[in-house]
Each structure stands twice: as C-alpha cells, then as structure tokens.
Amino acid sequence: MVTPEAYNEHYENETGKLGMWIFLFTELFLFGGLFLVYAVFRTKYSADFHIAARELNAFIGTMNTVFLLVSSMTVAMSITAIQKNQKKLAMFLVLVTLLLAALFMMNKYFEWAHKFEFKLYPGSQVLKNLPQGELLFFGLYFMMTGLHALHVLIGMILLSINFIKIKTGKVNQVHYLLLENSGLYWHLVDLIWIFLFPLLYLIT
Amino acid sequence: MKNEETHITSYSSHAIVLIILLILTTISVSVTGWHFGPFSVLVALIIASIKVRTVITHFMHMKFENLFMKLMITGVFTLFALVIIITFIDYYFR
Numbered sequence: 395m396v397t398p399e400a401y402n403e404h405y406e407n408e409t410g411k412l413g414m415w416i417f418l419f420t421e422l423f424l425f426g427g428l429f430l431v432y433a434v435f436r437t438k439y440s441a442d443f444h445i446a447a448r449e450l451n452a453f454i455g456t457m458n459t460v461f462l463l464v465s466s467m468t469v470a471m472s473i474t475a476i477q478k479n480q481k482k483l484a485m486f487l488v489l490v491t492l493l494l495a496a497l498f499m500m501n502k503y504f505e506w507a508h509k510f511e512f513k514l515y516p517g518s519q520v521l522k523n524l525p526q527g528e529l530l531f532f533g534l535y536f537m538m539t540g541l542h543a544l545h546v547l548i549g550m551i552l553l554s555i556n557f558i559k560i561k562t563g564k565v566n567q568v569h570y571l572l573l574e575n576s577g578l579y580w581h582l583v584d585l586i587w588i589f590l591f592p593l594l595y596l597i598t
Numbered sequence: 599m600k601n602e603e604t605h606i607t608s609y610s611s612h613a614i615v616l617i618i619l620l621i622l623t624t625i626s627v628s629v630t631g632w633h634f635g636p637f638s639v640l641v642a643l644i645i646a647s648i649k650v651r652t653v654i655t656h657f658m659h660m661k662f663e664n665l666f667m668k669l670m671i672t673g674v675f676t677l678f679a680l681v682i683i684i685t686f687i688d689y690y691f692r
Contacts, residue, residue, distance in 0.1 A: 408664075411667075412667065415667070415670070415671065419674045422674070422675075422678055423678065423681075426678055426681065426682060429682060430681075430682055430685055430686065433682070433686050434686065434689050437689070437690060452627070452630075456623070456627055459623055460620065460623070463616060463619045463620060463623065464616065466616075466619075466653060466657050467612050467613065467615065467616040467657070469657075470607070470612050470656075470657045471609055471612050473607075474606055474607055474608070474609060474612065477604065477606045478606065577657075577658075578658055581653055581654075581657050581658045584653060584657075585650050585653055585654070588646050588649045588650055588653070589643075589646050589650070591646075592626055592630075592642035592643065592645070592646055593642075596626065596627065596630040596642055597630065597638060597639050597642055
C-alpha cells in the first residue's frame with residue numbers, strides 16, 4: 395500500500411526531473427547553433443581552420459576531457475551514495491567533483507592566458523590582422539569554450555549548494571532531487587565538452 | 599497506480615562506464631594521428647556520439663527512466679542531430 399505522501403513525493407520527483415530535462419534541451423540547442431556555425435565556416439575556410447587549430451594544445455584538451463569524465467562519474471556516484479544514506483561519502487564525492495571542476499578551470503585559465511600573451515583575444519589587433527578563416531576560428535573558439543566555461547562555473551555553484559545542503563541534511567536519502575538535477579546539469583556540461591574537444595582540439 | 603522502486607546504480611557499474619569512456623577518448627585522440635582526411639571529422643564525431651549516448655544512458659540514468667522520458671530524450675536528441683545534419687547538408691550541396 396502506497397501512502398499519499400509517498401505518492402506525491404514520487405510524482406514531484408518525476409515532474410522535477412522532467413522540467414530539468416526540458417531546460418537541458420534548450421541548452422543543447424543553444425550550443426547546437428554554435429556547432430552549426432562552426433561546421434559551415436570550417437568547410438568554407440578549411441585551410442585557415444587547419445592552421446589556427448594547431449595553436450591549440452591537444453594535451454591540455456585531453457587532460458580537461460579526463461577531468462570532466464571522471465567528475466561525471468563522481469557526481470553520479472554521489473547520487474548512489476545519498477540513495478544508500480551514506481552522507482559522508484556523498485559529501486566527499488561532491489567535493490571531488492568540485493575539485494576536478496576547479497582543475498578544469500585552472501587549465502582553461504592557463505590556456506587562455508597563453509593565448510592572451512600572444513595578443514590573441516577577441517578584438518585584438520593581432521587577431522584582426524589574421525586571415526578571415528583564422529579570425530573566425532578564434533572567435534568561435536573563445537565563444538564556445540567561454541560559454542562552456544561559464545556553464546562549468548554555474549555547475550560549481552550548484553554543486554557547492556548541494557554540498558552544504560547534504561551537510562545540513564536538507565538533501566538526504568528521501569529528498570535528493572536537487573542533487574539529481576544538479577547532476578544532470580553537470581553531465582550536460584560534460585556532453586558539450588565531448589563534442590567541443592574533438593571539433594576544436596583534435597581535428598587539425 | 600504505479601510507484602516504481604527507485605533504481606540504485608552500483609559504484610562498480612559507474613566505474614565501468616568511466617573506463618569505457620576513457621577508452622573511447624584514447625581511441626579518438628589516437629585516430630586523429632592517422633590522417634583520414636575528411637573522414638577524420640566523421641570518425642571523431644561518431645566516437646563523440648557513442649560517448650554522449652553512454653553518458654546519457656548510464657550517468658544520466660536514462661536506462662531506468664519510464665517510457666515517456668526515454669522517448670522524449672531520444673526524440674529530442676534525434677531532432678537535434680537532424681537539425682544539424684540537414685542544415686549542414688543544405689549548405690554543403692548548395
């Protein structure tokens with residue numbers, strides 16, 4: 395026999411998750427537009443894109459891919475931990491996810507700082523003097539990785555809130571929709587990077 | 599009335615999924631060294647799609663969602679792929 399409370403709880407979770415997925419779909423199409431612009435200009439200026447993409451460090455890109463993949467696993471594991479009522483473990487796993495996200499951002503900082511050293515940033519004179527295709531490549535590179543990094547930062551804020559709420563017991567074995575939805579958001583950040591990484595760093 | 603038991607994914611199965619994802623990453627990194635020409639883009643995108651599918655199915659728990667959610671997620675991602683592919687083909691063969 396299912397109590398009305400349990401019934402409501404179950405359907406609140408279902409609808410909460412449904413709402414999150416619908417939001418994620420809009421995020422997907424936001425990046426989708428950029429992917430399409432990238433695909434079209436890459437075809438139009440393939441030689442320039444080839445030269446410009448060489449500027450990117452595939453090693454840093456690969457490292458960041460690994461960070462995000464591992465962090466996706468730890469956040470998924472934190473949900474398992476909260477479902478099993480292992481509060482300490484759940485907190486630890488969220489913390490590891492945050493740490494990996496911070497490492498990702500650190501790498502991104504060094505990567506961008508290196509570009510800025512060579513006066514490669516949106517609107518710089520050096521960039522304006524490059525051939526049209528290379529200019530477009532760097533424009534798309536800064537826009538796509540920048541927008542993605544913004545999502546990483548938002549994800550970090552969400553995970554920090556979860557960490558505190560698990561600690562205070564507001565997110566627990568029964569009520570963990572916030573952690574689940576933050577997890578979904580974090581996986582989306584990972585999904586977008588899975589496409590960005592080969593498109594920007596590998597295909598040279 | 600339906601009230602499905604919540605599925606709890608084990609730690610080990612999460613770890614296995616991660617290993618699969620890391621292997622796929624290694625493949626996509628090494629494939630770029632082989633110079634397939636225009637096909638390297640295709641190969642990289644196919645591997646990326648497999649990785650995305652793995653993340654959605656396992657990490658995002660689509661495998662354990664109800665039929666409605668499964669259909670919606672699959673539908674939207676298919677639509678997404680179609681929008682990109684069809685628009686690109688339209689540009690390419692114009």
